[in-house]
Amino acid sequence: MRAGDGLPPLRIPITRTLVVAGAIASRDYQDVHHDPELARRRGSPDVFMNILTTNGLVGRYVTDCFGPCAVLRRVAIRLGAPNYPGDTMVLSGTVEEVDGDTATVKVVGDNGIGRHVTGTVTVTAPAEGVV
Numbered sequence: 001m002r003a004g005d006g007l008p009p010l011r012i013p014i015t016r017t018l019v020v021a022g023a024i025a026s027r028d029y030q031d032v033h034h035d036p037e038l039a040r041r042r043g044s045p046d047v048f049m050n051i052l053t054t055n056g057l058v059g060r061y062v063t064d065c066f067g068p069c070a071v072l073r074r075v076a077i078r079l080g081a082p083n084y085p086g087d088t089m090v091l092s093g094t095v096e097e098v099d100g101d102t103a104t105v106k107v108v109g110d111n112g113i114g115r116h117v118t119g120t121v122t123v124t125a126p127a128e129g130v131v
Helices: 016-025 036-041 051-066
Strands: 006-013 071-079 088-099 102-111 114-124
Touching: 006 051, 016 051, 051 071, 051 088, 051 102, 051 114, 088 114
Parallel strands: none
Antiparallel strands: 006 088, 071 114, 088 102, 102 114
16 A cells, blocks of 8 residues: 555445444434434434444444554544435545555545545554555
């Protein structure tokens, strides 16, 4: 893997189950992540994905690309457009820097209404583990 290399895109269907299960798994019980009626009362058209679920999906994306021996060293993300059930998020990435067996990857995730996530991931992986 070299600086400038692109990672293959990953399409993730945003289901109600994914949104709710991610919130429960991360112990985020805010109603906007599991109760559609309360989410609407708070001004959202539906429940939406929480940041911890997005963080996990970004990490999964990078480790899937770098192989089973990959170790995440740092994940820094910023959210934008919400991920609502019924949409699809497409993650894509570009290797920004490589230093030995450590790479810095810029990751973005877009959905039907815009850019959901922007981030930088630092990952260490042996060269033979890179897809």
